[in-house]
Amino acid sequence: MAREFQRGHKAKISDLTPGTDLYVGVQIAAPGLSFDISCFGLDADEQLSDDRYFIFFNQPKSPEESVQLLGAQAGDTESFRVTLDRIPATIHKLSFTATIDGAGQMSQVAPGYIRIVAGGEEVVRYAFNGSEFTTERAVMLGDFYLKDVWRFAAVGQGFDGGLDALLKNFGGEVAEEEPAAPQPQAGGPAPSFAPPSFAPPPGGAPAPSFGAPPAAPAPQAPPPAPSFGAPAGPPAPAPTPPPVHAAPTLMAPMSPPGGTVPPPPAPSPYGQPPQPPQFGQPPQPPQFGQVPGQAAGQIPGQVPPPGPPQGLPQGVPQGVPQGGAGLTAALQPYKELATGQRWTPQNGQLMRVDLAMGGTPVLARQGSMVMYQGKVEFGHKGAGFAGRIVGNATGQEMQLMRCSGRGQVFLAEDAAHLHPIELQGDGICVSAENVLAFDEGLQYEVRRIEGHGIPGGALFTMQFQGTGTVVVKTHGTPVVLPVTPTTFADCNAVVAWSSASQVIISSQVRLRRNAYPGHSGETVNLQFRGAPGNFVIVQPYEV
16 A cells, blocks of 8 residues: 655655665646656755756656656656666765746646556655645655665655756756757657657657566565566546645644533544543533523423433432442542553543553653553663764753553653644654653654754754654643644744644844843744645643
8 A cells, every 4th residue: 555645754765665676657737737847866965967867858768777767657747767776876866856848837736746656556655736836837746865775755845947946956057048949850760758748759659568576476485576567557536635644643632621521422532532530620511501500402491301300310319429429439530541542641641551552662751650560661762872962962852761561651741731643654843842752663853943043942853753653742731723824833832843844933033122122022933834734733831
């Protein structure tokens, strides 16, 4: 099953497929527009140092044929064959781009995608649409890049200047005579590939066909890596891609404001188990238009039918608690909740993790364990020499312990509000100070916030990606806001945001503001941008 990527997501090729002979397909279209789809082979400085590795309709393959342009097929506007084992050592990145041939903007494009196919089977897809762009005329869709091993990244970054801006960004030179190149004369040699509209080659010859992967060997031997193979035929029309982070990210319920408890029949938000009642919680206020003491749904003035009092089962005398009397009844609302899930909130400030489920250890903040059951081992999780240097320099150092074994561990810290956030192949950015625990299988790294400077060292954040759960702690009950073009937040109150969001420092500290009276106290704000579905979490507290 293909993995769905969003903008900013990255993964090792070896995690997607063991194959190295890959098919890359791009589907992009818009009414009245035509597109040029190309591949730039870049060096370690991300520059086009060798023009022979600019693969486009007029140069359909690299010298050693590690990158080949195949043309339109299998429902793709353009397709490539990439053989990673044959790419020379001087090439460190392959950037796949799309530019508009003529007038138009990328905001006009219909839903499209870039995908990777190995052995005839699609392994990853990054879907996009025009709502993610504005006035751009060129866009970098995805990259193969070498970082110890080959990896793939969904980019989705646009340029207003079109192909000229792309070439200048990669260090190439724009030839003035190139747009006016003469068309081939009738009777002359047929071009090897079609004109800029990427129509099929003359004669309707199909794109190079590659066989399906060899038959699987005996069950005792591991299956071979899939060989290169284009998709078998045009796939069924793909539905409109879901908004970024709308479906995959599951957020745990925030603590109810004002002590209000959701009604038991209604499911808890985001699929989490219902929260137990809080200690000292006031009774539920009557709904709008309801007379105090009147049963829900009862018409005002109507005499209730004879029978036992509402709210008490038959056979229970008035004045006796429904759960019975004594110590057991008093402690009943606060007993351990075991829902059969790996992560279970016990209340707003206490989290339970079952290590026997999932089969992977948990990394938690040192000293956050308050109780555990079963056979659990705790060990120090060091960051290494380089990790300590990066953590000290960026302020994103995490002192972690490794919890492994078979048992249940209860985690808390300073009665902070805890919120489990489940990742399913996507990512989230959260400050190290707001992280309580997470599954060891998640990838995490320090990410820089673009800008000239933020007070307090908040220039960096932690980015978590993969499949697993991150437990985020906040001061008070946070609020989750959708990202719009006019979403701003105080950098000292932001807890987390979706990794696909673009973060920009919208205001800087100025001496005039601090030296003279009348200052508002709001010196630095962060502006969030992104496609629909992105979010930002803010707490009612400033660090």
